[in-house]
Amino acid sequence: MEAMNTCASCHATLNDAKLRAPAREFGGSVHRDDRIGCVGCHNGDARDPTVGAHSKAAGFDPHPTHSQVPVICGGCHSDAGFMRRINGRLPVGQAALFNLSLHGKLSAAGDPNAPDCSGCHGKHDVLSPTSPRSPVNRANVARLCSGCHSEETRMAKYGIRTDQFAKWEKSAHGVAFKKGNPNAPTCTGCHGAHASAPPDASSVAHACGRCHEEEMAFFEQSPHSQGFRKRGLAQCVACHSNHDVAPASAILVGTTPDASCMKCHSHDEKPRKAADDIAALLRGARERAAEARAAVARARDRGQHITGAGLALDHVATAEMKVRGVVHTLDPARMEARIGEIDRAVAETLRLVADAERARLLERRGYYVALGLAGLLLLTLTLKVVQLDRRRRRGGA
Amino acid sequence: MGSNDEPEEVPRRDFLGMAVGGSAAAFAVAGGYPFLRFVDPPAQQPSGPVNIGKLEEFPVGSARTVVVDERPVLVIRTGDGFRAFSALCTHLQCVVAYSAERNQIECPCHRGIYSMDGRNIGGPPPRPLQELSVTVNTGSVIVSAV
């Protein structure tokens, strides 16, 4: 098919920079394919090299409205047949998902604050999300979202907070993300992209559980699962918070004022005792693991290289990680089983350290034995020298 | 000159000579002990689980010999799953191979025959093949000594 984009070639020569820009930007975009062209979105007649291309008859529309944009984009991106020909790797149906989202609903109602497709992806300069320059690239998407969601004036009328990005940046997730951990979630990791909708109290565990599978499964087996639902508490978030989730630590559990348990259970005797028990279990395990690490470190400082100590400490760390999951059951018996794994790994580590220390002492003892025998040899040799001297003098005399 | 020595000189010289020799020998044994121990090579430590490849690389009904801890291991995948045996014949440590047409493990050196579960069923091998455990984890085949 004869493909011509007379729009771009003409707009590129115009004096008005505002009219030139779209032609230039489009040339670098992922849509620059001649099968799409300017007319793909704006309609009109691209074959006409004159201003006649702006043909109302051909449906030319220089300024698609907010609510029209998803329809225009969806025109191609919901057409599986067309997309297969242009870019078979790309999924279809984003427009349908978008319409389900809060962004989509507000946008359809004409809310100028709600983003349409171009709000996130750009207009003429749409890039593939894999491009590092694309605003929806994984590396940039948190900044994109915060562009609107951190703006207090814009968010005021929806009654949502504006501190999510700031909190996320400092959270366990944000820190891991910044370090380049490919599994660390950015905004879309929990909220989704096109169908973005805030998870609510009853569903947040599903968002978290996509990665924290074991924790979710254990949580659902716990008495908290039912209790939280009845009271409308937000599952994981109730203890861990959401955007500013901190690295999980045993401090969460217990009866100290900043322990999560105390948010609800500060006055109930039975749960207080359970929290105390669990905290004691965890504290004990943590202290024993720390002791194992310290023992290896002390040996290393003495200049001892202990074979297998590194591996043994890895086992300690693995067992500690496994305990973190089982805490969510709130069942001390099940925790004890896994804490037993820590203890076994700790015992193994300490055994290796003790063996090395015993070997060192044995070596020292061997040294003193050899030293004593060397002394004996020196003594007999000295006597021999004396004897030889005496005999030589007598012989010489 | 020795002929002029007093009579008691002879036993004393011998005694002193023996004392020098004895203490030298004792010191040599004590000082040499660590060196003897050093020359004695330590036992080989198993390295733990070893990832030997992707699941797709082991079609059902196939057998492959892989190296785990510098020793050959025969990995067989049947319809029932994976089995892994030390590929060293228990007779004289030749490397055994899987025979698809006879569905058994054979040692080419002295016609030792093992069944598919590693039992020694023919020829000179005195013991079954040593079995290793195989697990499949997210598409990777992992072998570890039992």
Next chain:
Amino acid sequence: MSAARDDSGGWLRERLGWAPLTAALAAYRIPRGNIAFYLGGTTLFLLLVQVASGIMLTLYYKPDAAQAFRSVERITGEIEYGNLVHSFHVWSSDLFIACLFAHLFFVLVRRGFRAPHELSWLTGLMGLVLGVGLAFTGDILPWSQRAYTDARVGSEFAKYVPLVGTWLNRFLRGGDEVTSNTLVHAYGFHVAALPAALTLVVALHIFLLTRRSTPVPEEASRETIPLYPDFFVRQAAALTAVLVVIMTLAIFFERPLGIAADPRLSSPGGAMPPWYFLAIHQILRAAPTELLGIDGARFLVSAACLLGLLVAALPFIDRRGSKATAVLAWVLLFVLILLAASALN
């Protein structure tokens, strides 16, 4: 101790020809009561200790850039008493160089190089060169970061040696750059070429000794003792003491390996060469960029090489062994120690 009684002493002695052997050894006289005369035997003994412990280390060492460090780490960490054997080898190497140097120094100040001992002097100096070569190549073998740096700096310094510098530099590196080839090269020299050459030199050195009736010229006025058994027993006591020293150093002062060589890492700050290179290191560090129109470092290393040649030619220059030579030797030693000490600050 009559020859007849010794011979009747046993079947083995008869077959060894023990009596004529001990008679020959007894005829060789050593001045009594001077510790300097024990240095030669001690040096030889330390060489044997190194051969023995070195052979043991080859049982586990892997001369490959990818595996060398790990294998030495295995020796010091996993093999029973490996740490001890490793320390033993390294400490006895240091003591070997020190003893060899002291041996030659005392021969120098006693003017023991005089005729007819010229060849003993030359073979002794060759032994020192080979011994330092052994220490340098051995230093590279663990392929730790320090070994890697020493290989680089040491071979770079060889460049300044006149005439053969460029060749020596490439030779030490096993190519144009310090690579895994350098390690394999160093290994070959450390375990085969240099020990073989040193064995020949030592054999010649001892052979020359047996051609004379006394190790020093014109010392007849002093009281002497026979080499066998009097000197041998004293030497045995000295060697026992040396063994105790090495044992103690090896047990209580381990020689840490540091970290594996990584060309991407910057060289450790304040890097120090092995102690026997400290003086020359300090000379190079203090060298001006230009001296008498040529590269300063090249000038100083050339001067040092010239000095070495002078020392080697000493028996032919100072035939009578003047007192001035001894004084000069003490001055030189003092300067070297001063240089080494200033390098440490």
